[in-house]
Amino acid sequence: MKTENELLDVLIVGAGLSGIGAAHVLQRRCPGKTYQILEARAALGGTWDLFRYPGVRSDSDMHTLGYSFRPWTNPKAIADGPAILRYLQETATEAGITDHIRFNHKVLSAAWSSAEACWTVAVEHGGQRQTLRARFLYACSGYYDYEQAHRPEFAGEADFAGRIVQPQFWPENLDYSGQRVVVLGSGATAVTLVPTMAQTAAHVTMLQRSPSFIVSQPSEDKIANRLRRYLPGRLAHHLTRWKNVLVQIGLYALARLRPAQAKRQLVGLAARQLGPDYDVATHFTPRYNPWDQRVCLVPDGDLFRAIRKGQAAVVTDEIERFTSGGLLLKSGRELPADLVVLATGLKIKLLGGITLLVDGQPIRPADTLSYRGMMLSDVPNLIMAFGYTNASWTLKVDLTANYFCRLLRYLDRHQLAIAVPRRPTDLAARPLLDFSSGYVQRATGELPRQGSRRPWFVHQNYLKDLLNIRYTRINDGTLQLGPVGVLPGQ
Template structure:
């Protein structure tokens, strides 16, 4: 490998890079599903490069180590949420959190990636210097600031804050005699056996919590302001089981993965082109699952089109079963205030509760909330435009992983990681030090995400923009991205390359 990206520390200092700190060719921020996958691709495609993974927490796994609430599981099938390079061998397509955490950890151990992880390193700032073509990264560790330097910054920190969830405040909370908890910060050892529980929310977290808690609670009520689309999927795919009997594990996984990808894309296309048909089918399926005792028109008929917000998946219809059995119920109303015995709703009804779970959503935090400067000037992501959903205009030598909203996160993460390898290899061949996406002023801005979900709308002023034409568009289409990301030219005229000393 040419040494363009391997300049030693003395040469970097001489070129103007701030002194101090360990040096790496690539720094990956985040040791979750995306970060471990990024490291695997980097090791395989650029074996001569040095790298480290900075992880703020004390364990790898990201989302799947953070969330510990009852029943936590994937809301995508594991044949596409799993890595393309490592078969998911568990029979369950919808997997529980601990199983996913073990899958990530085993991937890291088997590839020797775990030796590159620096735990307890929270990245708080990153300063780009064009003179030295280098990032000075500041991480908090053990109560002090640790400087590190890198040629390339790879953000795999997800899209939401690990430290803060979206937490609306309600009148009368101080009068409530029970306990209020949040799924993101689930109290260890919380005893809800025989208790009355109200779960506030109707998204993926809520539909997971309700059937899981209903197994032991006296009763669980899902309180929602408005309904979501809820679809039952089998926890194990029969065709995947048959393929595993007939074929080697890797081949069976690949075929299953592609079948799921194609089916999901077709279903999504139908939902977007014929939303009335898709809506009717989804509601009919829910009605059959719930039976005549549930008011489906009120509780499971959204007022928006399918995939304007993410569709909730319930494995083997567990939510519907809990409602049919009377262990759980749904209330569609708004909270007027907390009262000592529970929640007073705007309709005048009181929901009795010993525990209230506020599954009210995430708080978006782009690129981990890191304070970024470029040649001494503050960089704000919401002022930038997204290049292929991977780079931000005006931000050199930096890639961020951002997955799909209508499919598994890892599908886009894998494409991004493979593209980063292509980019780094291109830069080494051409002996260039800097790459930056230059925004064409003629490209009209558009929202980064087309979702109407609350967490997206709350963050619309924090997210970058996408553009009105390629390569500034953020496609929610895996096959299209395969063509533009995996096969498209690196030197496409939008990416500009240069040597250290000045921004190209």
């Protein structure tokens, strides 16, 4: 364990999926580098340790959400939260990464000094403040707030005799068996909760203001399981991973090229699941095109099955107010409820809320541009793990970790210490995420922006990023490099 006066090569913030993956790649490709991981919580796993709501699971296949260096061997490709957490714990333990994690260490601020070519990071631990120093800061804290979720207020909540809970802060041992449950929302969390809770609740209603695209996918990848039976594990893993990557890219490209046709097909798939008498036009036909918001996945059609059995229902309406016995809707209908679950969305918090300063000047991420989707303009020696919105998060995170190691090795070879992307004066800016989802729109003032051309343009495409990140030159003319004491490009 390093002391406060020692200088680390890399300080990783966050011991979740991104942080553990980054540490693994760093150990393998830059074995001489010293690093620590600061984790604000008491356990590793990030999202997969935080979320404990019923049925919590991946919303993409684990052959691409898992790591490229560690095959996913569970027969279920759409895995539940506990299985994913075990995978992360085993990965960290086997690689010795757990020994590098400082738990219950919350990063408050990070101040860059060009004179010393390092970050001084203020950390809170056990009610006390301490500082750590590192040449590179690697933010692997995701992009949403662990301490707060999006929580709209509704009229009449105080009158409600039942209980109101949020999935992000699910109460331990909450017993909802035999109860009437209303889940507010239509996103990934809601479509996970409804069929799981319907197994023991008296009835579950998913109340949505407007529909989302929902598609069924087998929980097991039969091709992957067959390949694993006949081929060496790593070869089977890589073949499956590439199969799924190419399918994801192809389906996304077709949906964006022919949105009307894709919309008809997705709605038609839901109609076939629910039968000819179901009002799919009202409850499963979104107002937007596919991938304007993320498409929700339901393994083995569990949501549709719960609806067919009468265990669950979907209501498309808006809330007028809470009543003592449930929810009064604007249509005049009243939904009885003993428990209301607010699956109303995430709240974005970039970099875990860390305050940044560069040579004494405060930095607002919203005022910066994203370089290759992993660095911020005019901010030295800062790497940010930020995954895909239209595919598995880890695909991009893995590319980022490998690029970072290439950068470290390049700096060492040329006896350099500082890397800072400089924004061209003629570069137009646009939103970082081309998504109409509420959580993205609410955070437009917090997220960095992207540029209109490479290397400032964020592709959201693994194949393009593979070429533009893995095989690009480090010294590309945009990333300015310099020795200790000199902030290049000024």
